[in-house]
Amino acid sequence: MKIAVLYGGDSPEREVSLRSGRAVANALKKKGHKIYFIDPAKKNIVKKLTKIKPDCVFISLHGGQGEDGTVQGFLEILDIPYTGSGMCASAICMNKIITKKILLSHKIPTPKFIEVRKGDRLELPFPFPVVVKPANMGSTIGIKIIRNMKDLPIAIKQCFEIDNEVFIEEYIKGTEVTAGVMGNEKPEILPVIEIETPSGFYDYEAKYTCGGSKHIIPAKVNKKTLEKIESIALNTYKILGCSGFARMEMIVKNGVPYMLDVNTIPGMTNTSLFPDAAKAIGISFEDLCEKIVMLGLERWRKQKRE
Template sequence: MALKIGVLYGGKSTEREVSLKSGEAVFQGLKAKGYRVVKIDVAEQDFIDQIKNENINLAFLALHGKYGEDGTIQGLLEILGIPYTGSGVLASAVAMNKVTTKKLLQVDNIPTPDFCTYTREDISKLGMEQVSNEIIDRLSLPVVIKAPTQGSTIGISFVKTKDELPKALEESFKFDRLVMAEKFITGTEVTVTVLGNENPRVLPQIEIVSATGVYDYHAKYTVGMSEHIIPPRLPDKYLEITADLALRTHQTLGCRGLSRVDLIVTKNGNVYVLEANTLPGMTETSLVPDAARAAGIEFPDLVSTLVELALE
């Protein structure tokens, strides 16, 4: 009997709209390859019953953000005994949390921008003035304030003055109980797609140039708001470094199938890993499909490869 695939998409996270687009693209790509395929929106109350009733042999995860990219749906599928695309429970949970990711990168001597974290309780105890001063003393301005378990730059603020810090921290607290302040690094933004399990390979790298100067949610998902340059306009020695760091990050976090690692190369030649994405976007403006095309892999072949990797 032919393999039947359920595309799990949508969901309840703040990235639902992106996931709906990714899921539709994956659905069409799998159909083009001749797979039997159904779409299942995990925001539906009966989505578990749908998974069971459809008798799928494999789940293709086109989810983004909480409850999809963070290990929760992966754990459910493990219990149900259904193989799925992408990383497992642990790698998904770790990569979704930017603070945990950065701590693991530091242990493996993978360079990542300096950071510090605060809870609401910290701010109540220390006071906003002291917290602001600590952030500035350690990281200097400008600084990036992040909600560590969100994707697609949701809950992120770029802070240029001390007066902007309280509002930025409050914005991130809307999404997480812990917020992260990270040193703002300027340079060339590079994203590296890593494809594979035990012997992963790097696809052509992409330089990201945003029309607004910041690669935020609007720039990521609005046609024409960002430019993807392949290959990046960097000397080969830096592309070798970014490729190596992306591979090391993929392996350090225990990723499988696919990851997209975001890095930045400064003018003075320092390279930093910013984060890793275990379920990167698959929309018309997404980076991974662009990288695959540059490698000669059309979208239907890319999603078919991910199915094959999930079954290894």
């Protein structure tokens, strides 16, 4: 197959995306596919894509327009199949405030939160510490744990410098876990991973430096909690309309998994969480990348009613 790997881009997560894209491309090359690299930050992607006419685009972009439905919608217009979730699910999952509102309406636990509007008087319905977050970022960019009222206004101000939507979440002290889900109509769960970081805060450094975090597979939670994590992950995937693959992040406290984040384009370097979970059940990185392409094509055919 001719596969175009979209990587890089101009989001703050560019560097990670370049790493994911290279790893995916190498894997798909090993599987015998012809690979074309396209960096939307550098090339006129319309010209390139219409010239190459790929059988599928592997979207290896993290954050920004690559993950928020914009690139997905653009590929719909160009009539080119692509990997991962469609436009709508991508857009929903990129916005943590919208995601949380949908989760709450389905009684899926997520930390309590309030939306912040510029100039609002701050009244917190939950105690410190709290977490100040931009609604539309990833890789822990802009996220701050705040322990007192004195530090809150500056954290909010800094957050508004990188995003137009900001919210404050209650801090959950617990065990951080992640669950990969793969598939279209009948999604399947991958082994749940427990994430151990030296500080308990899974920040940019812990995510992307070697040894910055420890992946524990399977997670050291009891059977009942594990089943809850799995069913919440699968439910969330279905409710939000994800397809192809996605990775859910939760913090477990007193046996309750609180959903933090849904990644519709999880990191795909050889040491990333999603491929690590797949490896634990014997799916090689090469097979995983090819499977994600196949799922993209399957969704495309269904959508076109072929």
